[in-house]
Amino acid sequence: MVISVSAFVSGATPYTNHLTPPPVLVADAPRQVWCWDITDLPGPGRQRFKLFTMLDLYSRCVVGHRVEHHESRELAAEFIHACLASEGVSPRVIHADNGPAMRASTTRDLLTRLHITASYSRPRVSNDNPYVESLFKTTKYDRRFPERFGSLDHARAWAEEFFTDYNTRHHHEGLAGHTPERVHDGSWPTHHEHWRTLKNAYAQRHPHRHHRTPVTHEPPDTVWINPPHQLSQTA
Incomplete structure (x- = not known):
């Protein structure tokens, strides 16, 4: 199931900072909702390269990326086509921030032709695309990231x-320690069962350390951007 709501959640008070309604998106399987953004990478001197990144909302798998000297609507269209070709399937929704390449008429027309719903963050609201922002933070704080x-x-x-x-x-905390690839391709249950077997066997060998059967958590069933209960609490 995928929801893309273009109006306020019923009963919520309109936001005081913007009249634009919040995007409300949910995925319960891979390849339903993708999120993308562009960030700067420091180059020689004052140069800044542009890192395009497309992320699957459910699995957190990076389904496409490219680095260019600049961003443009033409490069955005090429990037989206490349991601679709790589995955061999179209998501129902592609979510983005409000950059010129994302909001370009060519980008919106492309998604319309492909029968993909375009979703956008609210203006000047930084947490409407949180998973890509978190990915960029992980990227730039990586110990291998060069100056x-x-x-x-x-x-x-x-x-x-x-x-x-x-x-x-990367054993993702938000995926109960599974890698994005395993969740994306559906192979995580095999690894999960192996972990569960090892943890239970260890607990049986060391009963003084485990007073109850250890819990092996699974990846979440659904992943949201702006879940309704959160909006109703903060509105």
Whole structure:
């Protein structure tokens, strides 16, 4: 199930800072909702490269990325096409911030032609695209992140290595310790059962340390942007 609400949640008080309604999105499986954004990477001197990143809301898997000298509506369209081709399927919703490349008529027309709903953050609201923002923070706080990239090729090579590692080896706290790739391709239950078996066996061997059967948490059933209960509490 995917929800993209273009009006205030029933009973919620309109926000005082904006008249724009909050995006309300939920995914209960991979490839339903994607989120994307563009951030700066420091290059030589005063140069700033542009990192395009597309994230699957449910699995947190990075389904596409590219680094360019600049951002443009043409590059945005190419990026979206590349992500769709890589996954071989179209999500129902693609969510983004309000940058020029995201709001460009060519981008919106492209999504309309592909029968994909375009969703946008509220103006000047930083937490309407929280999962991509969190990913960018993880990227830039990584110990391998250089003070500056020496060239565009350097930035592209680094991003390729980092996101491959992130998808395949990063044990994500929000996914109960599973990697984004395992949740995205549906293989996580096999690993989960292995973990559960090991934890239970360890507890049986050391009963003085475990007074009850250990719990092996699973990834969440649904992932939200602006869940209704949160909006009603903060409105």
